Amino acid sequence: MPVQSANLRQRPPAPADDWALFLDVDGCLLDFSDTPEGVIVPPALPVALGALSRRLDGALALVSGRALASLDTLFAPLHLPAAGLHGLERRHGDLLVSPPAAPAALDGILDEARRLADKYPGTLVEDKAPAIALHWRAEPLAAADFEAFAMAALLALPGYRLQHGDHVVELRPARADKGDAIAAFLDEAPFRGRLPVFAGDDLTDEHGFDIVNARGGVSVLVGAREASAARFHLDNPSAVRAWLAAATGDAAT
Structure with a gap:
């Protein structure tokens, strides 16, 4: 590029x-x-x-x-x-x-992500089945924890990848x-x-x-x-x- x-x-x-x-x-x-x-x-x-x-x-x-x-x-x-x-x-x-259809493991990961977001008022976990987006624009201090969570969750999602964006990271199919x-x-x-x-x-x-x-x-x-x-x-x-x-x-x- x-x-x-x-x-x-x-x-x-x-x-x-x-x-x-x-x-x-x-x-x-x-x-x-x-x-x-x-x-x-x-x-x-x-x-x-x-x-x-x-x-x-x-x-x-x-x-x-x-x-x-x-x-x-x-x-x-x-x-x-x-x-x-x-x-x-x-x-x-x-x-x-x-x-594509969301894998079964995504439901549990979505629940975990929401529990993490509860620790950071103003953040958002967006269900974009078959993807999950973690937003921290309103709370930049959540960035490190959200990024670490996404990296760990990726191990349970074969065929997925991370998509980084502006104050957001997504777990999404690698298609x-x-x-x-x-x-x-x-x-x-x-x-x-x-x-x-x-x-x-x-x-x-x-x-x-x-x-x-x-x-x-x-x-x-x-x-x-x-x-x-x-x-x-x-x-x-x-x-x-x-x-x-x-x-x-x-x-x-």
Whole structure:
């Protein structure tokens, strides 16, 4: 994964009609909250995304760590092509790729994780079956214990891996990632034959940046993180929303 120096990254070009556009959600389209349920969707954002999707003939997809059901709730009434759970599930038209079933051991690990979280008010254990996410944004002192717990739990979950993110670590099946999901979309109409563009903020988005870069596309890092394969940069979700809204004339900030 080549790393682009932060001071060499420039603002991405304006969205063009030949793009296949892929967008992360938390930390990219939406500002972070202490809990996944606490994020705020600006009312104009679904309108802007819908307009941009129509401009791109439907070649716009959300690529997120959230489940598809959560994405649909956030952006209702939009029902966009999307990849959820970091690529473990994917929806495009009549195609629905479902995540694998959770192993029996995951129930006990989930209970243990919740008991650990009880020691740290403000933390959250998110059941994303077949994955578990441990969030500590509201209580950074929990980070070491949550990381150690996840490492130990991994030993009881063959075929799983750790997915580190911004104030979160996930136990998840070691299958598809965001790059795999983007590559699958690019093999299908209307994404096929277009210039791939992906904007994201977190470590989980690096797989997507690699796929987009390999195909001569536009990779956009959102936020202040330094080491990344992304070749372009936007400061924060507000800048992302403004970048997208300018392409349609809508105010999505």
